[in-house]
Amino acid sequence: MANKVGRNDPCSCGSGKKYKKCCMNIVKHEILHTLVKTSDLGSADPFIARMYMQIFEIRDLIFPTDKDRREFDEYYTPVLQNLMEARLVKDRCVELVNKHRQDLKSGKVTRVENKTLTVMESIDDNLNIWFKDFFIRGYIANQNIIRLAKFIGFKISFIFKNDQDFDEESKKFLKNNPNGGMKFLVDMVSKDRKEWFSQFVEIRTKIEHSGFQVPCLQYRINEKSEPIALEPTFGEMDIESYIDLMWNNLFPFCEDVIVFLLSSKLPEEFAVKHIPVSAREKSKPIRYVVVPKSDIPPE
Numbered sequence: 001m002a003n004k005v006g007r008n009d010p011c012s013c014g015s016g017k018k019y020k021k022c023c024m025n026i027v028k029h030e031i032l033h034t035l036v037k038t039s040d041l042g043s044a045d046p047f048i049a050r051m052y053m054q055i056f057e058i059r060d061l062i063f064p065t066d067k068d069r070r071e072f073d074e075y076y077t078p079v080l081q082n083l084m085e086a087r088l089v090k091d092r093c094v095e096l097v098n099k100h101r102q103d104l105k106s107g108k109v110t111r112v113e114n115k116t117l118t119v120m121e122s123i124d125d126n127l128n129i130w131f132k133d134f135f136i137r138g139y140i141a142n143q144n145i146i147r148l149a150k151f152i153g154f155k156i157s158f159i160f161k162n163d164q165d166f167d168e169e170s171k172k173f174l175k176n177n178p179n180g181g182m183k184f185l186v187d188m189v190s191k192d193r194k195e196w197f198s199q200f201v202e203i204r205t206k207i208e209h210s211g212f213q214v215p216c217l218q219y220r221i222n223e224k225s226e227p228i229a230l231e232p233t234f235g236e237m238d239i240e241s242y243i244d245l246m247w248n249n250l251f252p253f254c255e256d257v258i259v260f261l262l263s264s265k266l267p268e269e270f271a272v273k274h275i276p277v278s279a280r281e282k283s284k285p286i287r288y289v290v291v292p293k294s295d296i297p298p299e
Helices: 044-061 066-106 124-152 165-178 181-207 239-263
Strands: 110-113 116-119 218-221 227-230 272-273 288-292
Touching: 044 066, 044 239, 044 288, 066 124, 066 218, 066 227, 066 239, 116 218, 124 181, 124 239, 181 239, 239 272
Parallel strands: none
Antiparallel strands: 110 116, 218 227, 272 288
16 A cells, blocks of 8 residues: 655655645545536538538448558547638638727727827737638648648649649559549549649748738728728738638638548548538538448449
């Protein structure tokens, strides 16, 4: 049996105090289980439905043992974690700008004296941090998709390289993976690269190498004598619309790549079926479901 701690002995917690002055009178209860609420999001949220429920349902058909599933999860969890963090900071950016706009309109954070507009609360620092963090988290998620793909059995690092390397290495990829479906993956990625992904990579590269900074907000008085902010823009889009657009491309891009690679490992009798928006359940709006091949009508 362990020696009992005396009242005047040093407390075993390491505080340096005597036991009677420290932990002696703390009632200790045995903790059997701990439940920590991490999110208010439920299965009706598209991200939760698709990146949790949908992916794990497909996983379970491919990896039959707990050991294999745990190994898959080790590679998939960093993708999931960084996508969730990208979403959180994206939401913070949007909420921050919208709240600041409302505070300006109400006069809560401004004062006008002697033709001078004073803004008493700046959002520039937080906006800069969260905007940049969105691209950093998205990039980390993509890098972990490369590791996940390697675990599944594919080398797809060419997806994230420059145009010349992408063209050359995608041809090698198709040669090494003659399955006709792989051309669909390459074509899909090529389309995404042209439409949005190159912009995403360009901003992420500037953040890492060039000291990229979101332009500071500028202020003026409008024709109604109300203080307004001239918000940063990207092309013709305000910052909220731009970061929303990037998220609405990044999330399904990651989903598509993972689902496609997993589908290539399904048992021969199964296939992945895409669910149109109009046919998705409100309580669980997944985009893909595994069905017997016999249930898919010929094209």
